Amino acid sequence: MHRLIDSLNFNLIIIELDRSAAAFMPRIKKINLSAAALLGYSEQELIDKPLNIVYSPEALPELEQTVQACLTGATPAKNLECGIITKDHNSIQALISLSVLPDRDAKDINIVLLIHDISDRKRIDKELFMMHRALEQSASSVVITDTSGRIEYINPKFTGLTGYTPDEVLGQNPRILQSGATSPEQYQAMWEMLFSKGEWRGEIKNKKKNGEVYWAYENISAIRNMQGEITHFISVAEDITLRKEAELALSESEERFRQMAEIAGEWLWEQDPGGYYIYSSTAVNQILGFKPEEVIGKHYTELLTDRDKADLQIYVAVREPFRALTNHYRHKDGHEVLTESTGLPLFNAQGKLIKWRGVDRDITAQKHFQDALIDSEKRTRLIIESSINAIVIMDDRGFITDWNHRAEKMFGWSHDEAVGQQLKDLIIPLRFRNAHQKGLEHFLQTGAGPLLNRQFEHVALRRDGSEFPVELSISPLKLGNTYIFSGFIHDITDRKAAEQQIRQTQVKLAIAQSEIKIARQIQASLLPTSSIKSEHFEVTGFCLPANQVGGDYFDYFIRNENRLDMIIADVSGHSIGPALFMVEARSAIRTRAAGLETPAETLRLLNKFLYEDLENSDYFITLFYLQYDIRSHQLRFANAGHPPPLLFNPSESECRQLDADGLILGIREQVDFEEKTTTLAQGDLILLYTDGLTEAENIHGEFFGLKRVNDILIQYAQQSPQAIIEALLEQLKQFSQTESFEDDITLMIFRRS
Helix, strand or coil, X not given: CHHHHHHCCCEEEEEEEECCCCCCCCXXXXXXXXXXXXXXXXHHXXXXXXXXHCECHHHHHHHHHHHHHHHCCCCXXXXXXXXXXXXCCCEEEEEEEEEECCCCCCCEXXXXXXXXXXXXXXXXXXXXXXXXXHHHHCCCEEEEEECCCCEEEECHHHHHHHCCCHHHHCCCCHHHHECCCCCHHHHHHHHHHHHHHXXXXXXXXXXXXXXXXXXXXXXXXXXXXXXXXXXXXXXXXXXXXXXXXXXXXXXXXXXXXXXXXXXXXXXXXXXXXXXXXXXXXXXXXXXXXXXXXXXXXXXXXXXXXXXXXXXXXXXXXXXCCEEEEEEEEECCCCCEEEEEEEEEXXXXXXXXXXXXXXXXXXXXXXXXXXXXXXXXXXXXXXXXXXXXXXXXEECCCCEEEEECHHHHHHHCCCHHHHCCCEHHHXXXXXXXXXXXXXHHHHHHHHCCCCCECCEEEEEXXXXXXXXXXXXXXXXXEEECCEEEEEEEEEECHHHHHHHHHHHHHHHHHHHHHHXXXXXXXXXXXXXXXXXXXXXXXXXXXXXXXXXXXXXXXXXXXXXXXXXXXXXXXXECCCCHHHHHHHHHHHHHHHHHHHCCCCHHHHHHHHHHHHHHHHHHHCCCEEEEEEXXXXXXXXXXXXXXXCCCCEEECCCCXXXXXCCCCXXXXXXXXXXXXXXXXXXXXXXCEEEEECHHHHCCECCCCCECHHHHHHHHHHHCXXXXXXXXXXXXXXXXXXXXXXXXXXXXXXXXXXXXX
């Protein structure tokens, strides 16, 4: 009987209940091997134990009621759900099938409990419920079909979008939505892609139940079973009808614009958001001498003269319309052309700039006529007051006769206060006044001077006594036998500050580049120049420098004839500082090479030695230290917060990590480091690495990760350590699609022969 019960493949417990006892105190009389394994016990651990050792206490009252019902004959058996408790105190959701063995006259009652583990079913039920709620509340239209295209599910958003209810579409094919705008060949290509690639995205023009046409952007993905076979497809669709209508309206507007442009005598154009011409009417040939195809693709500044580039860029930068703006273009043959320009930025519904549209009218002849009337006061005033520069006009005696609004703002003197004053008394600093006076006298006598008709930099004086840099140009004009001149003054304070900042940045960059070069030399000088290979073992390492120098360091050396020490470390930061800490750490380690310290003792001494320097510099070091006894093959190791190395034995299918507790160096002055030992078998392989390997990212932001490192190490375990390092680096570069990395990648491999 006992053998029969133990051979059963379901979980069975027989409990015994003392009918004469005052309280409900069932005890376990028999349990088969399957049930004992489920609960984590051996059979003997549970025999004659109270049932509450494995039965959830809060469920005992329900169990007592069920037993009493069975005893009175109300029901011969019953199923109830409850939690049962394993030996490690975990709770399992179970379905209990309870029945009373027939012996109503006996003092003790035997009750059979059949236990069915339903934890997975409960979890799946919860996940399905949450998934269903997510689909029902989704803001997107969702449709699920089988592989033949029959609809098996739609969410409320689908009904709201199309007008179809579940009763109308379940079991139907999605072709009921087809509007006829998509060809059968396109649908066939879509299905082929779904079965080959498992995914399709695109825009489709569909039809609602009421016949209304709408546009949708659909993302269709395959749903696979546990065997990887496609069983269903899920489509998530967004209504993009309004966007498509806006695009169509814009396209029609553009067509009308271009039709008008070709019959107009003015130059109509369009630019992309970056200012490059994407359309030009044929009138550009009459105005600038270029054919439309010669203009398209050029930036607008390529056609302007230098004096207009800055002005127009202001309007473009703030994305504001401009009207009646005078532009100076350079004709194809070189002469200057003046136009009156109007530009309008076009935005989409989301406020994004789509393009610029504008028109230029040739006003060259008109402008020349206006220039002929420059002597008139009205025109002179207009030019002077509209200038963005401070304009000062002096008579033949050197007194100010005109002073524009910009000059008022720049220097602090009003027009009325300035007129009649000498320039040197208002805006020339005292230390420059003698030179200014001599130059003025020479000009008034000869009409010539070294500073005329060119731009030069000078220092000007404000009313409050403060000095500031200006860019100045002076133009002479002879009236009869006398000379007057005008000065155009531009405040270049901001430009000078920017130039100074650029110079400072260049100096800092040069210093940083010099430090990086020194740090690279330091880093290269610390690393072993060759591997160590003997009849007992082989060890080699490699460091792939990053774009910025980091603090990676590795080392291996024979402490004495029977002991090999191996170290790998990573100093935080990217500069010459980490490189110098590598020097300090290596020197401290090599200094103790003749001693008998174990890895843990070495780390403790090293931490104490480096603590003050690390704390004051805000750096820290992670380091892993190993000692290998060549005669006994025993490996001792300790860790200071470094990624644990991987140990692979050829007889095993997975690598295991060599790890020990220990705080990173530089955090606390007194630290005890855990030390562990293990014995290496012949062929055992150890990989030491820095986090630059596992934390390297690909274009999707995924880490290379420890799992890939583990798999590559196992795959190439039979090759030489150098070949393993090369394989790791090659697959890392393929994964990241780059030859350079943001962090150093350091690898070291040890193999016992």
